[in-house]
Amino acid sequence: MNAPTPPAIRHSAWNIWLNPIFRRYCQSRLRIRDLGITLLLTILVAGFLFAMATSFGARRSMDAVDAARNGIIPLLVLQALILFVLGTAQVAGGMTAERDEGVIDYQRLIPMSPLAKVMGYLFGLPVREYVLFLATMPLSIWCLWQGRVTWNIWLPIYGVLFSSTLLYHLTGLITGTVVRNRRWAFLTSIALVFSLYTVIPQMANFGLVFFKYLTITPVFTECLPGILPKTAGSALKAAQHLLPTVKFFNLDFSEAVFTLFSQSGLALTFVVMLCRKWRRQESHLLGKLWATGFFLWIQILLLGNAIPLIEPGSLFPSQGFAWMSRIVPDWAPAKSEAVLMSGIYGLVTLGLLWVLSGIITASGDHQLKGWRRVRKQGLSAMPTLADAATGFFFTATMAVAGALGWYWFTRALVESSWFPGHRAPWHILGVFLAVLLAAGLGFQALLERKGGRATGLAVILVGVFPLMAGAVLGMISERLYPIGAWLVGMSPLSMPFFAAATILSISELPATLARAVPRSFCFWLAVWCVSTPWLGWKLWEKRSTLAARCHPDAPNQPSIPPSKTKSAGPVRVTF
Amino acid sequence: MTTSDPLSGHTRSAIDIRCLRVDYGEFTAVDDFTLSVPQGEIFGLVGPNGAGKTSLFKVITSLMEPTYGEVLLDGVDVFEDTESVRRIIGYMPDLAPVPTDLRVWEFLDFHAAAYGLGSGAQRRSRVEECLAEVDLTPQRNSWCKALSRGQTQRAVLAKTMLHRPRVLILDEPASGLDPLARRDLRNALRALTRAGATVFVSSHILGELAEMCSSLCVMNCGQLLASGTADQVRHQLGNTGRTIVASLLGRHEEAVAWLTGQSWVHDPRMNGGHVLFGFDGGDDAQANLMESLIGNGFRLRAFEEKRSSFEEILVEVAETNRQT
Structure with a gap:
């Protein structure tokens, strides 16, 4: 203790080799005793796949190049499994274990920037999986070299494999940081990775092309001819000429560049979330401005990818089917397809709106704390961007932006050359606005006023149950379709579809639903349009009561001595 | 051993807590708490379970943001310049958790690296020094998870002392220690204060705390009931008979x-x-x-x-x- 406290050194976030957290995990996760068996097993499996694939090629009298190419895909699958599944699970589980054991507080206190800590965990926790991946690489390199695969083929594949790995691991890191139970963190991260990168990308088949760029699939598909045996590769390459290139409004990109661009935006948002949590444990995952910006960014990407594909017809799911089966030479999209795609766009927008408004909405505890702090500082109002401030107006902004995007997409569909004579007048925008404002703000106001449990219950009772009940009624008898439609119409989840089916001129509802769907939609939209302002009013009342309760002069208020100088900490606003 | 600010002539505090309040929803854990801990003292914090001691320590160490209030460590605002504050404090939490996948020396070496304690050799030398101070050298190669409760406490204490913090916040450091180890802890803390560090320590072993600390304060239901020397505290609590x-x-x-x-x-x-x-x-x-x-x-x-x-x-x- 005789020596003074050492001078401050800054750990660079980018110098990963010197990152203490990374080195700590290298120490603990790369012990020969533990690594040895896993490494042996991985090399064994990789060697088996390699030997099987190349022997199969030799047996089929393929030349050396084709035989070597046979081994590339099995090894890629193994490498993806190691990095995506094992790595992500390790990241999520390891992060939760840190908190479980209680040592995370030590890491919070070490003088490293939040970004340096995030980088340390991002590369440190899955370091064993990286080593296992590297252990399989000599076989892959041999296959690529012997298979004469050019650098412009393997570089994009491995580049996007790496960027997707980072994205998946960041997802795991966020889950591990947010979910408290170790087992739940593991399951949630796997479920989240599965839905984000397997289920949601399927939306690409229904017009939301952007989502497929969150996966390795587009780049892999583009490069596939180059890594397949020559004969199969040539055939696939000829077929690929029929596929569209990546378009973003009027710009053309390669699959790899656009995938990296899309993934980096999401990865950046994940890093911001993690840094916020490292900086202050209690803070929201995203600030209000960032959440709104992120929502706008997703809207722009969705529109930028989708709109250029409408006129060529590549956006319509039925064209993909017709192209593959080659059974419909005079293909044209069905009107119902466009209505469905508009509905899906609206639903995805609404879902994203709910997720982001959930992130920026302060819990009751946060609001109370925020008001006490504001009062202590002698302020009359909460700073707009503070976590404890209401998320109502930001949700409204996102809802308006979402409605504009939805309208733009729908208008491009309806007014395309595929549906001559049809128009999407401006009043449609009004209806879309009403749907997103009513459903989005209603959810947000309820969440902010009543908290997560009550909102969850409301989502089940009003959002999910009517859908299920309506579907069951529809299955019983065709005569029950109208009742089913009335029930389903109650759920905000059905509103985007009902809106598109009701107000678009291209909509062709079956006779059994032709009256029920528009009436149900109008009725329930009216109910929601009345309920949401009421919920908003009740929220305003609650916030006013809270603000008044925290006022120093309020009765039953614990005495808050007036600050002399700067006795109350400032309200910190982070973005 | 308090120091004076040569300009103002006032005694400078190592820890300055002003009007601090911590809420968990409707429950107030720390309520309008104001306290100054002079430099170079072993300052004890006494209070029953649920008094708000751990919440107070978490706020002081920047692990938790209060509802409002200000905490200055060595004159630095904990929430304005968190990174600087983290360099000057050493925190030993209650129950002293340790990572299960590291050996004792690795645990310490990681923290030495995180605090930037020089090259590998310098770090190792400091790690050995701290291990010797807490009498844990024979266990340097043991797994952290294999340590007894008392040894774990000592390992975490060694970790806390590694970067020579100017302010040590110790939450129940003596729990789980045998009498000999307690005596050693007491001596170690005294040595730290002799070198100029300030120790803010909480304990349930109150007699021992009174013996160890130059001053102490009593906290209950989030409020400060008394502070000063043991006799002053007795007097403030109205127990002079x-x-x-x-x-x-x-x-x-x-x-x-x-x-x-x-x-x-x-x-x-x-x-x-x-x-x-x-x-x-x-x-x-x-x-x-x-x-x-x-x-x-x-x-x-x-x-x-x-x-x-x-x-x-x-x-x-x-x-x-x-x-x-």
Whole structure:
């Protein structure tokens, strides 16, 4: 203790080799005793796949190049499994274990920037999986070299494999940081990775092309001819000429560049979330401005990818089917397809709106704390961007932006050359606005006023149950379709579809639903349009009561001595 | 060992807490807490479970943001310049968790690297130094998870001391330690303060805390009840009276009757072979009473003054608060 406290050194976030957290995990996760068996097993499996694939090629009298190419895909699958599944699970589980054991507080206190800590965990926790991946690489390199695969083929594949790995691991890191139970963190991260990168990308088949760029699939598909045996590769390459290139409004990109661009935006948002949590444990995952910006960014990407594909017809799911089966030479999209795609766009927008408004909405505890702090500082109002401030107006902004995007997409569909004579007048925008404002703000106001449990219950009772009940009624008898439609119409989840089916001129509802769907939609939209302002009013009342309760002069208020100088900490606003 | 600011002439505090409040929803864990801990002291924090000690420590160490209030460590605002503050504090949490996948020296080496304690050799030397200070050198290669409770406490204490923090925040550091280890801990903390560090320590072993600390404060239900030296705290808590135990050779009942009429004496009673009574007078009055007792023919074998222990005072405070 005789020596003074050492001078401050800054750990660079980018110098990963010197990152203490990374080195700590290298120490603990790369012990020969533990690594040895896993490494042996991985090399064994990789060697088996390699030997099987190349022997199969030799047996089929393929030349050396084709035989070597046979081994590339099995090894890629193994490498993806190691990095995506094992790595992500390790990241999520390891992060939760840190908190479980209680040592995370030590890491919070070490003088490293939040970004340096995030980088340390991002590369440190899955370091064993990286080593296992590297252990399989000599076989892959041999296959690529012997298979004469050019650098412009393997570089994009491995580049996007790496960027997707980072994205998946960041997802795991966020889950591990947010979910408290170790087992739940593991399951949630796997479920989240599965839905984000397997289920949601399927939306690409229904017009939301952007989502497929969150996966390795587009780049892999583009490069596939180059890594397949020559004969199969040539055939696939000829077929690929029929596929569209990546378009973003009027710009053309390669699959790899656009995938990296899309993934980096999401990865950046994940890093911001993690840094916020490292900086202050209690803070929201995203600030209000960032959440709104992120929502706008997703809207722009969705529109930028989708709109250029409408006129060529590549956006319509039925064209993909017709192209593959080659059974419909005079293909044209069905009107119902466009209505469905508009509905899906609206639903995805609404879902994203709910997720982001959930992130920026302060819990009751946060609001109370925020008001006490504001009062202590002698302020009359909460700073707009503070976590404890209401998320109502930001949700409204996102809802308006979402409605504009939805309208733009729908208008491009309806007014395309595929549906001559049809128009999407401006009043449609009004209806879309009403749907997103009513459903989005209603959810947000309820969440902010009543908290997560009550909102969850409301989502089940009003959002999910009517859908299920309506579907069951529809299955019983065709005569029950109208009742089913009335029930389903109650759920905000059905509103985007009902809106598109009701107000678009291209909509062709079956006779059994032709009256029920528009009436149900109008009725329930009216109910929601009345309920949401009421919920908003009740929220305003609650916030006013809270603000008044925290006022120093309020009765039953614990005495808050007036600050002399700067006795109350400032309200910190982070973005 | 307090230091003065040469410009203002005021004593500079190592820890300055002003109007601090911590809420968990409707529950207030720390309520309008103001305290100054002078530099170079071992300052004790005493309070029953749920008093708000851990919340207070978490705020001081920047692990938790308060509802409002200000905390300055060595003059630096904890929430304005968190990174600087984290360089000057060492925090040992309650139950002292350790990672299960590291050996003792690796655990320390990681923290030494994180605090930027020089090259590999310099770090290793500092790690060995700290291990020796807590008498854990023989366990340097043991797995952290294999350590006993006391050894774990010592390993975490070594980690806390690694970067030579100017302010140490220790939450229940003595729990789980055997008497020998407690003595060593006490000596280690004294050595730290001699070198200029300030130690803010909480404990349930109150007697020991009173023995170890130059000053202490008592906290209950989130509020500061008293602070100062042990005697000052006793005085502030209104417990200045003493109990006297007189050991007599016979005539106990007569002694009780005689004492009932004496000034300053209250509540005399028999307890086995002794006579117990409360006494509110000063030292002179107490000497006179002993003289009179002998003068009246009572054969006095021993005459002992017994003060309420800190435990008794705290139990009394906690009970009073619970009732109110």
